[in-house]
Amino acid sequence: MALCLKQVFAKDKTFRPRKRFEPGTQRFELYKKAQASLKSGLDLRTVVRLPPGENIDDWIAVHVVDFFNRINLIYGTMAERCSETSCPVMAGGPRYEYRWQDERQYRRPAKLSAPRYMALLMDWIEGLINDEDVFPTRVGVPFPKNFQQVCTKILTRLFRVFVHVYIHHFDSILSMGAEAHVNTCYKHFYYFIREFSLVDQRELEPLREMTERICH
Numbered sequence: 774m775a776l777c778l779k780q781v782f783a784k785d786k787t788f789r790p791r792k793r794f795e796p797g798t799q800r801f802e803l804y805k806k807a808q809a810s811l812k813s814g815l816d817l818r819t820v821v822r823l824p825p826g827e828n829i830d831d832w833i834a835v836h837v838v839d840f841f842n843r844i845n846l847i848y849g850t851m852a853e854r855c856s857e858t859s860c861p862v863m864a865g866g867p868r869y870e871y872r873w874q875d876e877r878q879y880r881r882p883a884k885l886s887a888p889r890y891m892a893l894l895m896d897w898i899e900g901l902i903n904d905e906d907v908f909p910t911r912v913g914v915p916f917p918k919n920f921q922q923v924c925t926k927i928l929t930r931l932f933r934v935f936v937h938v939y940i941h942h943f944d945s946i947l948s949m950g951a952e953a954h955v956n957t958c959y960k961h962f963y964y965f966i967r968e969f970s971l972v973d974q975r976e977l978e979p980l981r982e983m984t985e986r987i988c989h
Contacts, residue, residue: 860887
């Protein structure tokens with residue numbers, strides 16, 4: 774299973790990232806800077822801090838796209854084990870249930886299976902980060918005034934993927950030898966959202982005990 778996992782995280786044809794940064798752009802340079810910091814062994818709390826002189830919206834944009842890619846890959850590795858039968862409701866244990874709402878098909882909160890929720894979520898995020906009006910890539914084009922609000926919604930929903938994966942599919946994480954990788958991704962995500970207060974504290978409650986244990 775370790776070989777399979779390595780292939781997945783090497784971004785193979787099956788689970789390739791849906792969004793890439795264009796070489797030569799400022800955001801690509803920021804992405805490289807963030808990745809270099811990650812690989813340097815620096816404390817993750819330090820890694821997520823805004824570099825001096827950089828624009829906060831650019832920094833947030835780079836991380837939102839990166840987290841989307843990485844969490845999409847993590848869920849993709851266990852998607853076969855998350856089915857309509859095994860996960861008929863998108864939940865985080867017996868206390869937390871997540872309903873889907875968007876501006877198209879589900880205008881009212883809808884109770885969906887976890888795989889259906891995940892598919893809609895990934896498509897919704899992909900649509901946003903590829904929308905030039907929301908995530909502009911052209912030089913000199915400003916971010917929209919509600920950009921951080923949009924990112925808060927994206928990151929809040931991505932956190933729910935962690936909740937579902939940890940609570941309902943932790944055995945799969947262990948069997949694939951992926952615990953260390955998923956934990957590192959989670960810690961990076963958690964420190965980032967806390968650094969910039971991007972997710973409401975109440976949303977973090979389902980994983981509070983685990984977070985206190987691994988993010989000390």
